[in-house]
Amino acid sequence: MDIARVIVDVPTSQTNRTFDYKIPPHLEGVVDTGMRVIVPFGPRKIMGFVIGITDESKHDRLKAIGDVMDLTPVLTGELLELGRWIADTTLCLHISALQAMLPQVLKAKYEKEIHIIGDREQLPDRIQLVSNGRGYFPFDDVTEAGIPYSVVQKAMKEGTIELRYKVKGKETLKKIPYIAPAVPVDTLYEEYEGLSKQAKKQRLITSYFIEYPTEIEEKKLLEELNTTKASLKPLIDKGTLSRVYKEVYRSPYEEDAFERTEPLTLTEEQKDAITPIWRSVTEKRHETFLLHGVTGSGKTEVYLQSIQQVIEEGREAIVLVPEIALTPQTVERFKSRFGSNVAVLHSALSKGEKFDEWRKVQRKEVQVVVGARSAIFAPFQNLGIIIIDEEHETSYKQEDHPRYHARDVAIYRGEQHDCPIVLGSATPTLETYARAKKGVYTLLSMTKRMNEASMPEVERIDMREELHAGNRSMFSRSLFDKIQERMAKGEQTVLFLNRRGYSTFVMCRDCGHVSECPHCDIALTYHRKNDRLKCHYCSYEEAMPTVCPSCESDTIRYFGTGTQKIEESLQQLLPEARIIRMDVDTTRQKGAHERLLTKFGNKEADILLGTQMIAKGLDFGNVTLVGVLAADSLLHLPDFRSSEKTFQLLTQVSGRAGRDKLPGEVVVQSYTPEHYSIEMASQYDYESFYLKEMKMRKLGQYPPYYFLTLVTVSHPNQLYAMDVIRKVVTFLQEQLSEETVILGPTPSPLARIKDRYRHQCMIKYRNEPNLTKVMKRLFQLYEDEIQNKDLQLTIDFQPYHMM
DNA sequence: AGCACGCCGACT
């Protein structure tokens, strides 16, 4: 058993297989599956994952593993299996699947260096110059100096220099210095006696360690004894004391800052919901639950007490929360129940912080992880439950490689660990609800809000009538009156504006010219910070024009997110109102999101005006009015899920009103208030919406009746891309069944990105058991063009965005 | 992906 099977860190289809390496004697018993190793690969050295250990190989003349990068495996056996499964089902490279399961800092970095090994005198002058006396230096220095590679090559042949490849994978552990006595107490006494009378501080320090002969954090020691490093240094130099660095966790959340909460008494509904979950936990049985509970019905308490049960049984829990809802408020609810038994993983943490939280899991220091999508890969070995809150959120699907859906991964892991999965939502996706109705998932319903609160009354306003009545503002008369009422009573209002299309673009008012990216078919976005225009898809940037590039008029200006405009007009109508605006502009800064919410929570404002980001998780008791300014802005997008998204958003937003004792009220403005998604959302009638929408989906042959798969082809040459997609469609028509529908080929909605033309086709099918196999063959068919002709082919199973 | 190797046209 001295051969390791390794997946190498070379993301291309040609190396998408294992490579065998000999385990050298000094690493025998050290190398283990799931470890990262450094291996020679051609002339260089690269990182690889050991996915198996055997005693035979088809290859003779194996190279040996260079070194290990981990002392304990970073991937468990189960995660290695999961990686293979993700690669198989989403058709991504095996290495990409493995990398996706680990924190960013564990990704290897590579350095190429030139080492001088021969006589310096014999070095070519130009290299001599670059070396500047150094024994080795980065390879890039040579390239930057404009020295041709042949010069390097020659020097290598002559034996004066050598190329060395380095793999850097040292994750940055945060270390802080501790001071400890380096000699026994008796010796400390002697040292103390030997110190001169003038060395007051040194005597003080020594006497401290005579009294407490254990290690102490350097900072604390110096503070306590009111001294500085200067007096510590001679003691360390003499060898009386020693400085040791100890690893610490970067702690984004101070543990003791959370007041502990006790489990609340469950309502009847909550009890009914939690009992089957508990049963499944104790019986160690995999089962997927859909916890369908109206906003404010206390889903979180059900999660918390389910987790409690899991912890008591000595097992572990993963809680997924949408990125946008992963606010300190959410985290606090888990931290205050389970304290330091919780690790938190989300994008707002620095890479180092994420790694530290991940390591708490790896070292079995916590039993609970709360995090966004990628937290589903937490390396627990004894999972007792996986909870996915706000199951309908689209952020659970990763949009680039690997294109996995956290829900699918959760169910896969649940099967492996024989544990339940809980999908929670007030507005489940139709796919999920349909499965619950079919009995694939177990449906648990909670229809009442806690503390007897009723759902706020919703008033639908027809903005067409407002217009007829001569009101041309963004605010209906009713909404405006109600805002004023709240202000008079000292209560608060949340105003919600759906963003449509792209945030801030630049348009000429004279000729309608819109500044677009020269490399992509998309409008440029205005960045106020440096007064420049930027492309969101490539890194293109240009200065904000002062006159229109097309007609030279000076009426060119940028159009804000809408929230800005509304803020201005609202301020005009209500000069005394204190308004907080939350959108991409005001929350770009780190921590701004939280700061604004705290401000609003402290009642330092009357109105909170914002986009999507305020739809979730806000829980302010003093908010008694919620206004939706343009409910139909999502509705007319060319997306078969637009009705569903509208329903979800309206329900979500309405749930923000009247969370506490005060009754809430909701005003929904739209130009089509009679649309079923708006009407049924205002009546909180999920069931009717579901039935109606299912009919629409059936008619349109959309999910959940049909599955979708999107195939996109891109290439710098448009004709070439079109030619390929046409052939792809022909191929698919031959390979797939009669009933399967292929739409297209068509240009993608974003027809050009980074100077690449994009064409797509959509596959709609009911039953296509061999689809993955067919798609694999499709990849093989174009392997050469992908490798050598700059062709890109992407396949997205169950796409969320049709781009 | 990188890198070597080989073939080609284009320069000092």
Added chain:
DNA sequence: GTCGGCGTGCTC
């Protein structure tokens, strides 16, 4: 002759 540009093939 040597420099750089690309196409091709390989990495245990």
